[in-house]
Amino acid sequence: MKKFYxxxxxxxxxxxxxIAGTDFALFGYDQxxxxxxxxxxxxxxxxxxxxxxxxxxxxxASYTSTIQGITVGAYxxxxxxxxxxxxxxxxxxxRKRTIFVGSSIMVVGAILQCSSFxxxxxxxGRWITGFGNGMNTSTVPTWQAETSKxxxxxxxVMIEGSLIVFGVMLSYWIDLGFSFLEPSTISWRFPIAFQIxxxxxxxxxxxGLPESPRWLVLKxxxxxxxxxxxxxxxxxxxDKKIQSEFQAVKDTVLEMQKGGFRDCFKMNRNRNFHRTxxxxxxQMFQQISGINIITYYAATIFEQNIGLSPxxxxxxxxxxxxxxxxxxxxAIFTIEKFGRRTLMIFGAAGxxxxxxxxxxxxxxxxxxxxxxxxxxxxxxxxxxxxxWLGMTWLYPAEITPLSIRAPANAISTxxxxxxxxxxxxxxPPAFANIGYQTYIIFAVINAFMVPCVYFFFPETAYRxxxxxxxxxxxxxxxxxxxxxxxxxxxxxxKHGELLISYEETEExxxxxxxRRSSVVAAETRGASLxxxxxxxxxxxxxRE
Numbered sequence: 150m151k152k153f154y155x156x157x158x159x160x161x162x163x164x165x166x167x168i169a170g171t172d173f174a175l176f177g178y179d180q181x182x183x184x185x186x187x188x189x190x191x192x193x194x195x196x197x198x199x200x201x202x203x204x205x206x207x208x209x210a211s212y213t214s215t216i217q218g219i220t221v222g223a224y225x226x227x228x229x230x231x232x233x234x235x236x237x238x239x240x241x242x243x244r245k246r247t248i249f250v251g252s253s254i255m256v257v258g259a260i261l262q263c264s265s266f267x268x269x270x271x272x273x274g275r276w277i278t279g280f281g282n283g284m285n286t287s288t289v290p291t292w293q294a295e296t297s298k299x300x301x302x303x304x305x306v307m308i309e310g311s312l313i314v315f316g317v318m319l320s321y322w323i324d325l326g327f328s329f330l331e332p333s334t335i336s337w338r339f340p341i342a343f344q345i346x347x348x349x350x351x352x353x354x355x356x357g358l359p360e361s362p363r364w365l366v367l368k369x370x371x372x373x374x375x376x377x378x379x380x381x382x383x384x385x386x387x388d389k390k391i392q393s394e395f396q397a398v399k400d401t402v403l404e405m406q407k408g409g410f411r412d413c414f415k416m417n418r419n420r421n422f423h424r425t426x427x428x429x430x431x432q433m434f435q436q437i438s439g440i441n442i443i444t445y446y447a448a449t450i451f452e453q454n455i456g457l458s459p460x461x462x463x464x465x466x467x468x469x470x471x472x473x474x475x476x477x478x479x480a481i482f483t484i485e486k487f488g489r490r491t492l493m494i495f496g497a498a499g500x501x502x503x504x505x506x507x508x509x510x511x512x513x514x515x516x517x518x519x520x521x522x523x524x525x526x527x528x529x530x531x532x533x534x535x536x537w538l539g540m541t542w543l544y545p546a547e548i549t550p551l552s553i554r555a556p557a558n559a560i561s562t563x564x565x566x567x568x569x570x571x572x573x574x575x576x577p578p579a580f581a582n583i584g585y586q587t588y589i590i591f592a593v594i595n596a597f598m599v600p601c602v603y604f605f606f607p608e609t610a611y612r613x614x615x616x617x618x619x620x621x622x623x624x625x626x627x628x629x630x631x632x633x634x635x636x637x638x639x640x641x642x643k644h645g646e647l648l649i650s651y652e653e654t655e656e657x658x659x660x661x662x663x664r665r666s667s668v669v670a671a672e673t674r675g676a677s678l679x680x681x682x683x684x685x686x687x688x689x690x691x692r693e
Contacts, residue, residue: 152376154357158383161359162297166305168355169293170312172248172285173542175255175347177316179282182340183221183275184445185324185466188452188459192337196220196268201577202453214577220272221445222573227258227276229566231283232559236410238284239555243368244292244361247284252351254281255344263342278344279566286542287562291554294546294614295361296381306546307484310539311477316347317444318470324448325463363551363614366402374398393650397615402551410556419550420621421557423630427606428545428561434598435541436568438500439591440533442576443469443526450526454511454580455519465523472527476534483535485643488610489544490602496536497598503529504592511585541565547609550618607634616640619654 156164186192193200199217204210231251239247258278265271290306297305323340330336359381365374375386375395384391413425443450447469451462480492503525510522541561549557579587607630609617620637624630640649 157380169289172289173309174312174316177313178320181317181320186337191332214581218574218577222570223272224275224279225570227279228283231280232287232562235287235559236556247288251281251284252348255348259345263338287559290542290546295363306543307481307539314474314477318474321467321470325467413553425557429564431544432541432561432565435537441572473530476531479535488608492536493602496532497595499532501595504588508588607631
């Protein structure tokens with residue numbers, strides 16, 4: 150078989166995006182599939198402990214809502230531990246092998262889930278599936294970012310974000326379609342088992358795709374790295390653009406190759422802690438926005454909070470997922486045009502307003518209020534899809550330096566999953582105890598996100614990963630990084646054409662000066678050693 154399946158240039162980038170996108174579709178599918186089953190009769194017959202509408206004898210709705218939160222949240226808790234494991238495994242295994250191992254674990258977890266006859270097995274299966282997904286979601290954005298061109302990177306990762314929602318949408322429609330097979334257990338076993346197909350697709354095709362060139366240089370496999378860069382750009386090794394990119398990658402890697410987990414917390418020249426904190430907060434913001442109130446519990450909200458029939462609730466949840474997916478395409482075509490900051494601010498402001506309306510429309514029960522609430526569940530998803538859906542898989546990978554990119558992205562992904570778990574866990578008890586006021590909490594949180602992004606998050610659009618290093622080298626405190634990013638000239642234009650050769654930048658000159666200093670120092674040590682040896686020889690001869 151030809152290397153990289155015989156693909157080069159755009160075709161190879163598309164192939165990488167397809168595998169990365171399939172992984173994110175699998176991620177979205179896992180998030181959405183349980184939501185449509187929580188009100189299904191045959192599912193609740195096997196797992197009555199999580200039936201919040203009709204709690205088992207001797208239990209309360211508050212107790213069953215907590216058990217439901219634990220069951221649904223076991224997946225996100227597994228994702229958290231998978232992301233933590235990647236802190237150490239990421240650089241050890243490499244990007245491709247980490248994804249392969251994670252996908253294999255997901256297959257095992259899915260088999261356990263779809264064969265469950267008791268709640269403990271279901272919870273364990275969801276935890277194992279989550280562990281594999283945590284490894285994947287910590288790694289795929291990094292792999293994608295490190296094999297993409299700066300002018301296409303945002304768009305490629307936003308396609309992944311769209312495919313997360315495609316997975317959510319697919320899970321809703323499969324849940325709805327198989328609900329007609331009630332009371333057969335196939336109505337819920339097949340939707341859970343379907344994720345195995347997506348995982349097997351990833352396992353079959355990822356071995357033949359290229360490893361990250363930056364990870365290859367990190368492991369002293371420079372020829373392999375150069376080969377990958379050439380294949381990704383469909384250019385020969387001697388091309389000026391390839392040589393410039395390769396030298397920039399090599400200089401950065403050689404400078405940073407000693408970085409590790411502890412280095413994520415150092416405030417050194419690269420401002421590692423500053424950048425890790427931005428990545429962490431970015432992931433945290435996505436989850437505390439309240440999106441998973443809807444992703445996991447859409448059908449439950451339509452049925453139990455708005456008062457719709459079980460079938461209409463599942464149908465609206467599927468339509469909600471479809472509109473959510475359609476809205477996600479807006480970000481694909483605007484992420485590079487408007488930049489990361491603008492979309493994040495726009496999304497957070499819109500989500501805050503939507504949550505305010507949801508609080509008002511669910512505070513009283515009426516047909517008109519119910520319709521308005523249903524509409525704004527759609528509106529909230531749209532703002533999230535545009536501003537935050539794919540952003541937290543793109544931005545942390547862009548903002549962190551190579552030496553700590555794997556552990557820093559794993560750390561930031563732990564934020565995604567631990568706050569995801571928190572939201573999923575508290576949502577059922579919150580609705581049971583404070584009702585519509587739950588939305589007010591999330592309205593305030595989203596409003597707070599707006600000034601945070603404006604003052605602290607620098608723009609990364611049209612910047613190479615090495616340019617971001619240079620921006621932070623010039624930063625003196627968390628408040629001036631946005632200004633530095635605005636003022637520093639771009640090395641590449643909006644079409645990926647080279648504007649400033651790497652050799653002409655201050656960064657390259659600094660590295661060159663360091664190399665010269667190292668050579669001079671080595672020569673000086675060698676000369677001193679030579680003089681010392683001569684003097685020692687003369688002394689011996691004199692004594693003789």
